[in-house]
Amino acid sequence: MWRKRVSGVTIYQVAQAAGVSPSTVSNLLNGRPGRMLPQTRKRVEEAITQLGYRPNRAARQLRTGRIQVIGLVVPSVANPFWGTFARHLEGAALAEGYHVLLCNSERDPARERQYVEELWSDGIRGIVLCSSLPSLEHIMPLVHQGLSLVAFDRTAQAGDPPSLVNISVDNVIGSQLATRHLLELGHERIAFVSGSVRSVNRRERYRGFTDALSDAGLDPQQAIVWSGASEEPYGDLDVAGLGRTAVRDLLAGDRRPTAIVAINDMCALGISAGIRDAGLEVGRDISVVGFDDIVLADLASPALTTVRQPLADMAAEAFAQLRERLTGDAPVGHSMLVRPELVVRASTGPAR
Amino acid sequence: MWRKRVSGVTIYQVAQAAGVSPSTVSNLLNGRPGRMLPQTRKRVEEAITQLGYRPNRAARQLRTGRIQVIGLVVPSVANPFWGTFARHLEGAALAEGYHVLLCNSERDPARERQYVEELWSDGIRGIVLCSSLPSLEHIMPLVHQGLSLVAFDRTAQAGDPPSLVNISVDNVIGSQLATRHLLELGHERIAFVSGSVRSVNRRERYRGFTDALSDAGLDPQQAIVWSGASEEPYGDLDVAGLGRTAVRDLLAGDRRPTAIVAINDMCALGISAGIRDAGLEVGRDISVVGFDDIVLADLASPALTTVRQPLADMAAEAFAQLRERLTGDAPVGHSMLVRPELVVRASTGPAR
DNA sequence: ATTTACTGGTGCAACGGTGCACTCAACCTA
DNA sequence: TAGGTTGAGTGCACCGTTGCACCAGTAAAT
Numbered sequence: 158m159w160r161k162r163v164s165g166v167t168i169y170q171v172a173q174a175a176g177v178s179p180s181t182v183s184n185l186l187n188g189r190p191g192r193m194l195p196q197t198r199k200r201v202e203e204a205i206t207q208l209g210y211r212p213n214r215a216a217r218q219l220r221t222g223r224i225q226v227i228g229l230v231v232p233s234v235a236n237p238f239w240g241t242f243a244r245h246l247e248g249a250a251l252a253e254g255y256h257v258l259l260c261n262s263e264r265d266p267a268r269e270r271q272y273v274e275e276l277w278s279d280g281i282r283g284i285v286l287c288s289s290l291p292s293l294e295h296i297m298p299l300v301h302q303g304l305s306l307v308a309f310d311r312t313a314q315a316g317d318p319p320s321l322v323n324i325s326v327d328n329v330i331g332s333q334l335a336t337r338h339l340l341e342l343g344h345e346r347i348a349f350v351s352g353s354v355r356s357v358n359r360r361e362r363y364r365g366f367t368d369a370l371s372d373a374g375l376d377p378q379q380a381i382v383w384s385g386a387s388e389e390p391y392g393d394l395d396v397a398g399l400g401r402t403a404v405r406d407l408l409a410g411d412r413r414p415t416a417i418v419a420i421n422d423m424c425a426l427g428i429s430a431g432i433r434d435a436g437l438e439v440g441r442d443i444s445v446v447g448f449d450d451i452v453l454a455d456l457a458s459p460a461l462t463t464v465r466q467p468l469a470d471m472a473a474e475a476f477a478q479l480r481e482r483l484t485g486d487a488p489v490g491h492s493m494l495v496r497p498e499l500v501v502r503a504s505t506g507p508a509r
Numbered sequence: 510m511w512r513k514r515v516s517g518v519t520i521y522q523v524a525q526a527a528g529v530s531p532s533t534v535s536n537l538l539n540g541r542p543g544r545m546l547p548q549t550r551k552r553v554e555e556a557i558t559q560l561g562y563r564p565n566r567a568a569r570q571l572r573t574g575r576i577q578v579i580g581l582v583v584p585s586v587a588n589p590f591w592g593t594f595a596r597h598l599e600g601a602a603l604a605e606g607y608h609v610l611l612c613n614s615e616r617d618p619a620r621e622r623q624y625v626e627e628l629w630s631d632g633i634r635g636i637v638l639c640s641s642l643p644s645l646e647h648i649m650p651l652v653h654q655g656l657s658l659v660a661f662d663r664t665a666q667a668g669d670p671p672s673l674v675n676i677s678v679d680n681v682i683g684s685q686l687a688t689r690h691l692l693e694l695g696h697e698r699i700a701f702v703s704g705s706v707r708s709v710n711r712r713e714r715y716r717g718f719t720d721a722l723s724d725a726g727l728d729p730q731q732a733i734v735w736s737g738a739s740e741e742p743y744g745d746l747d748v749a750g751l752g753r754t755a756v757r758d759l760l761a762g763d764r765r766p767t768a769i770v771a772i773n774d775m776c777a778l779g780i781s782a783g784i785r786d787a788g789l790e791v792g793r794d795i796s797v798v799g800f801d802d803i804v805l806a807d808l809a810s811p812a813l814t815t816v817r818q819p820l821a822d823m824a825a826e827a828f829a830q831l832r833e834r835l836t837g838d839a840p841v842g843h844s845m846l847v848r849p850e851l852v853v854r855a856s857t858g859p860a861r
Numbered sequence: 862a863t864t865t866a867c868t869g870g871t872g873c874a875a876c877g878g879t880g881c882a883c884t885c886a887a888c889c890t891a
Numbered sequence: 892t893a894g895g896t897t898g899a900g901t902g903c904a905c906c907g908t909t910g911c912a913c914c915a916g917t918a919a920a921t
Contacts, residue, residue, distance in 0.1 A: 165630075165654075167877060178901050183879055193899060211630035215570040216877035219906045224567070226610075233596055234611075235804070240592035244585055244613050256627070258578075259586075259611040261596050275608070278517075278563035302517075397808055430808045439810075452587070456749055456782045458791075458810040519907060530871050535909055545869060568907035571876045 166210040175204040186212065218280050227479055228276040228284040230260045230269060236396070236423055237451045238468075239287065242309075245472035246285060253480060262288070264353065270295045277304060283479045285309050291357050293321070305482040307475050311357050313492050322478050322490040324471055328358050331464040331497035332365025335418050335446040338462070338499055340373045343508035344416040344444060348381035350403045350428060351420035352396055359420055362448065366418055381414050383407060396420075400427025401434065408435050415443060415508045422447035422454050425461055429504065444505040459503035466497055518562040526556040538564065570632050579831055580628040580636040582612045582621060588748070588775055589803045590820075591639065594661070597824030598637060605832060614640070616705065622647045629656060635831045637661050643709050645673070657834040659827050663709050665844050674830050674842040676823055680710050683816040683849035684717025687770050687798040690814070690851055692725045695860035696768040696796060700733035702755045702780060703772035704748050711772055714800065718770055733766050735759060748772075752779025753786065760787050767795060767860045774799035774806050777813055781856065796857040811855035818849055 172179040184192050185201050218224040229246055231239040247257045262269040273296055283305040300306050307322045339347055349366050351359045367377035383403045407414055419425035425447030429439045439445055440459045447463035454461035478490040524531040536544050537553050570576040583591040599609045614621040625648055628636055635657040652658050658673055665675045691699055701718050703711045719729035735755045759766055771777035777799030781791045791797055792811045799806055799815035806813035830842040
């Protein structure tokens, strides 16, 4: 079976219509308009619009090796945090004529790696990776081959090559803000709830948590920590369910917390649901703090106190960094560590 | 400045390593392994794995006109409903070796059209479009040129060409289920809240709403309808804020509803927040029903009564339809109208 | 002994666009 | 008038894969 040819107008047809050679059309298209007379240029432009010519990207990519697509690997776009990020990144990319190819890793390193390799084989040379795995070893071979990588939601780690750009909020400070807020409200039995233990941002947020406890003269060793049942990767969808489960466990234990610091907002929303499941009231019986400030934090009941990440700015910066590297304007980018902000709402209240 | 060549291993290198011609490698790669001796085949396979060869997609696409990428145009992936859908679609696509190129239209017809045209110029010939605009006229020229289009969240309209596949939940029935549920609880002053009036699914859900009222002997003309302030397109992010605003207006009016049917869950969550803003209790003072059953519906407080869309199944079907058309297995697909299901939770209660 | 069929390959011309190297005419310059 | 320079535009090889058309060698059929 042979497929219908649907490729559309080619540069040859444009050239013919304008009475010039394909090279001239190409010259115009590729920023060399000074190489022809204004009247020639005009003829070519008219032919282009009249025929509705659009360059074939595959041919262009094959010839030049360049392509106006970047990859985005997120844990799961079903999590509104990542959905919002994807949308912002796409907005930034679109403004410069780039497309975004979206990949959900489900926090599975194997899938992450597979995706990155497929993107490479698609000719994509710039990727925003939201991995939060401590080690990016599985990706580094491609980086050395020329892949531009911006790691989002991951701070610089010892041993990172200089070519790697990290963009992240300062998780330690964010978590400190959250924890201090609870301490100031008089809470002392504060729990920390998260999923997988391995991610960089979990580690850092945990450190901010313990730092704040120490500063307040409490013993971090005594802190109540709930970290999911297993070491297995988990999709971000489940993180809310995880929070719900956590509350059951915590309330069944002998040291019931009066406040909970959640790894992120989805988790916090799950925790809030779990608290209600137990017949308790969020913000009065147990306080909850999230992280991210997704849109739903403000919509929840009670509205969620959380640590805000300036997502739109960070997405814009991620794209800007990637683009500079891709176009060769700045071979070495620089990492960015954004200061987060505490947003106090109704899910936190004085300890009773 | 000339860019570093980073194209990787080519089919020539594989052929040379295996001691055959590129054609033979190509034959193996393209499902014609019977054309060579088993030992030859083995040599080629070994050369492929050893060199880590991955076909260059641009070259392949240029030659064949085919490409293993489909486009997905959604209103906004920041809305968890669309995020979840995107994830499911991607899962289905990935299983068959397809990638998904994601585009957020923000419900702007101009942007929608622009995206579809760019996808076309990228050589993409299959698109899942979540438009819900009544008319797809702005897309039809490309469909006639050979674009395979699956319209999601949109039911068949009079005048649709047979080549167009629509996949949607039965909005009329879904909305009827929601409304009847409220009627059975004794509500009579029921409001319908939505954003833009123009979308097909808003129209249908509204019809289900009025049908149910009529069936119960109520006059649909008397129904309380709130439909946003303007005719302008709106991003899906704002739909929650819209719901919140709606409640302010409704409570300021002289006919206060005792129950509200929301166009979707994000809107319902906004409505719930608005009800709380006014110092009232959701499910007791005012009942709220959503549509979609996003993950957060179950997490909300009170948990949201809503109409469930079997999103995973629908996404799988959307991809399957598209794929059949792209591979030529089934030149004419068929539309799908899924029966939705009411999920009763705590946001609805008896009228007082 | 010639024809026919099959097996296991290979040769080659595209696909559409790019940009370096080139030409050719017109215009200086000494 | 020979030599140089500039301006405007063209020729062509190449990017990596594909699959039709072909071919050489062997085996079976006539």
